[in-house]
Amino acid sequence: MAQTVRPKSVNLGPGFWPVTGVLAVLSIAAAIFWIVVPEPLGLAAVAETAVLTDILFKALAVVGSVIFIYVAGYVIYFSIVFRRPKNAPPNTIGVQIHDQPVLEFWWTAIPTVLLIGLAIVSVMLLNNIYNTAGDVLTMEAIGYQFGFQYRYPHVPNPVSGDMHVPVNTPITVHVTSRDVIHGFWIPEVRIKQDMVPGLVNTVRFTPTQVGTYRIECTMYCGVNHSLMNSHIVIDTQADFAKWIAKQGGAAAAAPAAATVAALSPGDAAVGKALFSQKCSACHALGPFSQKIVGPGLAQLFSDKEHPKLVNGQDVTPQNIAGIITNGYSGDLGVMPPSQINGVNSKDIANLTAYLVSLSKK
Amino acid sequence: MAVATPAVTAHAVLDHIHPEPTSFVRKYVFSIDAKVIGVQYMITGLLFFVMAGLLAELIRIQLMHSDGKFLSNDTYNAVYTMHGSAMVWMVIIPLLTGGFGNFVMPLQIGARDVAFPWLNLAAFWMFPVAGILLFGAFLVGAPDAGWTEYPPVSLQGPVGTNLWCAAIFLIGISSTMTGINFIVTIIKMRAPGMTLTRMPLFVWAQLSTAALSMIATTALSGALLALFLERVFGVPFYDPIKGGSPVLWQHMFWFYSHPAVYIMILPAFGIISEILPTFARKPIFGYKMIAFSSVAIALVGFMVWGHHMFTSGLSPWLQLSFMILTMVVAIPTGIKIFSWVATLWGGSIEFTPAMLFATGFLITFTFGGITGVFLAAVPVDLHASGTDFVVGHFHYVLYGGSVFGIFAGLYYWWPKITGYMMSSALGKWHFWCTFVSFNGTFLPMHWLGLQGMPRRYATYSPAHDAVFWNVVASCSSFVLAASTLLLFINMWWSFRNGKRAGANPWGARTLEWMISSPPPYYNYKTVPTVLATPYDFGNPLPYIGLDSAEGAAATPQSTAGHPAPVH
Numbered sequence: 001m002a003q004t005v006r007p008k009s010v011n012l013g014p015g016f017w018p019v020t021g022v023l024a025v026l027s028i029a030a031a032i033f034w035i036v037v038p039e040p041l042g043l044a045a046v047a048e049t050a051v052l053t054d055i056l057f058k059a060l061a062v063v064g065s066v067i068f069i070y071v072a073g074y075v076i077y078f079s080i081v082f083r084r085p086k087n088a089p090p091n092t093i094g095v096q097i098h099d100q101p102v103l104e105f106w107w108t109a110i111p112t113v114l115l116i117g118l119a120i121v122s123v124m125l126l127n128n129i130y131n132t133a134g135d136v137l138t139m140e141a142i143g144y145q146f147g148f149q150y151r152y153p154h155v156p157n158p159v160s161g162d163m164h165v166p167v168n169t170p171i172t173v174h175v176t177s178r179d180v181i182h183g184f185w186i187p188e189v190r191i192k193q194d195m196v197p198g199l200v201n202t203v204r205f206t207p208t209q210v211g212t213y214r215i216e217c218t219m220y221c222g223v224n225h226s227l228m229n230s231h232i233v234i235d236t237q238a239d240f241a242k243w244i245a246k247q248g249g250a251a252a253a254a255p256a257a258a259t260v261a262a263l264s265p266g267d268a269a270v271g272k273a274l275f276s277q278k279c280s281a282c283h284a285l286g287p288f289s290q291k292i293v294g295p296g297l298a299q300l301f302s303d304k305e306h307p308k309l310v311n312g313q314d315v316t317p318q319n320i321a322g323i324i325t326n327g328y329s330g331d332l333g334v335m336p337p338s339q340i341n342g343v344n345s346k347d348i349a350n351l352t353a354y355l356v357s358l359s360k361k
Numbered sequence: 362m363a364v365a366t367p368a369v370t371a372h373a374v375l376d377h378i379h380p381e382p383t384s385f386v387r388k389y390v391f392s393i394d395a396k397v398i399g400v401q402y403m404i405t406g407l408l409f410f411v412m413a414g415l416l417a418e419l420i421r422i423q424l425m426h427s428d429g430k431f432l433s434n435d436t437y438n439a440v441y442t443m444h445g446s447a448m449v450w451m452v453i454i455p456l457l458t459g460g461f462g463n464f465v466m467p468l469q470i471g472a473r474d475v476a477f478p479w480l481n482l483a484a485f486w487m488f489p490v491a492g493i494l495l496f497g498a499f500l501v502g503a504p505d506a507g508w509t510e511y512p513p514v515s516l517q518g519p520v521g522t523n524l525w526c527a528a529i530f531l532i533g534i535s536s537t538m539t540g541i542n543f544i545v546t547i548i549k550m551r552a553p554g555m556t557l558t559r560m561p562l563f564v565w566a567q568l569s570t571a572a573l574s575m576i577a578t579t580a581l582s583g584a585l586l587a588l589f590l591e592r593v594f595g596v597p598f599y600d601p602i603k604g605g606s607p608v609l610w611q612h613m614f615w616f617y618s619h620p621a622v623y624i625m626i627l628p629a630f631g632i633i634s635e636i637l638p639t640f641a642r643k644p645i646f647g648y649k650m651i652a653f654s655s656v657a658i659a660l661v662g663f664m665v666w667g668h669h670m671f672t673s674g675l676s677p678w679l680q681l682s683f684m685i686l687t688m689v690v691a692i693p694t695g696i697k698i699f700s701w702v703a704t705l706w707g708g709s710i711e712f713t714p715a716m717l718f719a720t721g722f723l724i725t726f727t728f729g730g731i732t733g734v735f736l737a738a739v740p741v742d743l744h745a746s747g748t749d750f751v752v753g754h755f756h757y758v759l760y761g762g763s764v765f766g767i768f769a770g771l772y773y774w775w776p777k778i779t780g781y782m783m784s785s786a787l788g789k790w791h792f793w794c795t796f797v798s799f800n801g802t803f804l805p806m807h808w809l810g811l812q813g814m815p816r817r818y819a820t821y822s823p824a825h826d827a828v829f830w831n832v833v834a835s836c837s838s839f840v841l842a843a844s845t846l847l848l849f850i851n852m853w854w855s856f857r858n859g860k861r862a863g864a865n866p867w868g869a870r871t872l873e874w875m876i877s878s879p880p881p882y883y884n885y886k887t888v889p890t891v892l893a894t895p896y897d898f899g900n901p902l903p904y905i906g907l908d909s910a911e912g913a914a915a916t917p918q919s920t921a922g923h924p925a926p927v928h
Contacts, residue, residue, distance in 0.1 A: 041744075041812060043825070060741060067727070071723065074705075075702055075705065078706050082641070082705060093643070094641050095707030097646070097707065099647045104650060104696070107696065118734070118738060119685055121738075123681060126677055126680070126681065181513070190740070190743065193743075198606070201672075214822060216813065218672075224434060225817060226815075226821065227820065291604060
């Protein structure tokens with residue numbers, strides 16, 4: 001059997017401990033560098049999320065640097081001191097050691113502990129990244145080949161061009177796409193989500209610095225993928241309110257309470273116009289399966305495969321109005337409630353009348 | 362052990378040697394000899410390596426300007442798609458499994474061939490056909506949606522995308538066939554006495570890889586078939602307008618393509634594990650830990666595909682699970698790296714080109730592994746995914762890992778394959794030029810990505826000195842391409858001027874070095890019996906029953922116990 005004799009006192013080789021010391025000094029220097037450097041990515045951090053992500057990045061960089069310095073340092077050091085001398089006889093062999101259980105235990109345990117620590121820090125950040133409770137502004141970003149559109153509450157039409165947000169305000173952005181998968185990345189905010197057709201993904205952040213920053217598409221989306229850029233303009237709250245007003249919105253107006261108002265008779269013709277303005281970005285006038293973001297709505301009353309509404313309620317005008325009022329969140333994605341879509345109870349009545357008229361033809 | 366051992370019967374069967382075919386076609390073209398098939402894989406794979414490398418240089422020329430006009434956007438998209446697809450499926454996987462696996466693995470376990478030689482022949486010939494289909498796409502409009510080909514944009518892609526589907530489907534089937542073949546070979550055809558824990562570590566790596574190839578590739582084949590059906594016949598699997606799910610493709614694709622990362626790196630781990638002890642003249646440190654960590658990586662590797670999809674809208678709790686499982690992979694990988702570093706300790710190290718590449722691998726792969734942990738952490742991934750940071754990371758793993766492993770393996774087994782020695786000086790030049798220019802090419806991509814440069818961009822924002830660092834990367838990549846030429850010059854040099862290699866020029870101890878170089882058609886006239894692990898340089902060779910003429914060729918080893926390193 002293989003011999004497993006271990007020398008009682010191991011001669012670690014010339015200069016082992018001094019080299020280990022030098023590597024320790026280098027590791028500490030690298031760690032201090034990462035801890036004190038203000039912008040570890042070389043990029044400004046203009047949102048709460050960005051500051052937190054940078055802290056995690058620093059932690060990863062410290063751990064990574066120390067491990068890399070020791071591995072690379074020992075590889076280089078062993079390569080130099082344990083070189084075979086030119087005049088060594090050809091049958092010279094190295095130390096016949098097979099393993100060292102204590103050493104192996106520690107080099108399994110230490111990385112495990114470090115990884116657990118990094119995982120815990122990561123998990124703590126997830127709440128800030130994903131928990132939208134308490135966000136003040138909820139808006140939408142819609143990707144298309146090759147640009148972005150933004151929709152704001154109480155602003156009648158989608159905004160093309162730059163995305164405006166107010167500073168120091170927690171913001172939820174529902175992102176989706178009209179055609180293929182796009183990416184929505186604001187490097188200075190450190191957030192990114194794919195804009196997937198038929199699916200609503202959510203990013204949230206609280207911008208902290210006024211300024212203009214790039215938005216990039218990070219998912220290959222076609223020939224002009226690299227030209228699909230936009231800007232985010234982080235405004236002061238006053239500037240943002242002015243900008244919203246210029247878009248024709250009523251920013252500060254308190255929306256109507258989001259309860260289902262008693263359904264008054266609506267005008268289908270008005271509803272039709274409203275549908276093309278408010279709904280057609282996500283809903284087709286076709287069968288259920290013809291999805292843009294949400295299902296097609298032309299056969300609400302006559303679709304035998306979908307005898308119920310998507311929230312499981314019976315198909316009645318009142319329940320349709322309920323979905324428009326309260327929105328929907330479930331397997332099919334997310335539809336914002338009426339206060340975010342900027343439709344009032346009269347609009348809801350007209351829209352419902354229009355949807356009913358589609359099926360009764 | 363008084364029972365009549367099955368080894369005796371096995372001997373009686375195995376000792377029946379078929380005559381070598383004499384016709385050129387049966388000997389070199391449609392051969393069923395695993396060694397010839399291995400060399401065929403290597404030649405074909407290296408040919409595609411040159412083509413895919415040239416495509417990479419086109420990418421780098423384009424990116425020397427922020428509004429690059431060298432290629433049109435269409436062409437640029439096609440070029441990086443073809444570069445990625447070819448490198449993954451036509452270069453790294455075939456070279457490491459089909460190439461080194463076929464040539465080295467049967468020799469190392471003392472077998473005369475793989476279990477299913479005809480299946481092997483079929484698997485190989487699917488490879489050049491797939492390669493021709495893939496590169497043929499350039500004639501009809503090459504695919505342009507990246508090697509991941511995410512629908513729905515890949516549904517809009519040019520007609521060559523259909524050829525891409527067919528090519529990858531074909532190479533996937535070939536990979537599955539090779540996986541089955543290798544598993545059966547390794548389980549059933551080891552020489553008597555070669556227990557699982559006496560197998561060379563390269564064989565352990567091939568066994569883990571074969572399991573991954575056999576199981577994971579089927580998911581890719583299914584996904585590709587569906588994509589093909591949707592593109593050609595309009596069957597709606599992925600198009601959301603028709604009720605399909607684009608995220609379905611991502612799950613199926615990454616269920617294969619993440620294990621594929623391990624298919625591309627585990628055999629390189631195996632190569633490194635052979636080269637380090639040979640040139641350090643030491644037993645590999647922690648044999649069992651290295652062997653079992655290969656298996657652990659293969660197992661956990663099946664459960665981490667979601668980390669490619671952190672931005673695709675996975676629920677946060679799923680992201681959490683995938684993040685933790687991904688970090689778990691770092692532990693066995695770390696164990697391997699630390700064990701290799703410990704193998705260097707106290708060695709009597711001879712820096713041949715193979716050893717230089719293996720040592721360089723330790724540094725570059727470690728770097729790529731560490732940036733992998735960065736990407737595993739969800740919040741950092743939400744910033745870095747889809748950027749040049751990812752491109753830098755996976756080139757450290759796949760070039761600094763897999764391709765360095767391929768280079769190391771070529772230098773190491775070249776004398777065994779051809780019977781000639783390569784030039785050591787030229788090989789060292791190759792290593793140093795490659796090592797420096799490799800880092801110059803891929804290191805800047807890390808901060809380029811972090812500072813805002815997405816991948817797959819034909820043009821980019823010049824902010825944050827992006828142009829400067831892209832020029833650094835591009836110029837380094839030209840040196841990288843030129844230094845690769847040195848490898849091919851060295852191959853040519855070895856045939857013209859190289860010394861004849863004896864059976865065992867490196868003084869290695871695994872079985873393939875116990876027979877002549879190149880090995881005879883039947884590998885082993887008498888199948889040897891294996892007594893111990895192959896890495897005990899202090900002990901006599903652990904084989905009995907080797908044909909004397911062949912066994913005698915092995916370099917005699919000192920048996921003087923455990924001397925301290927000579928200094």
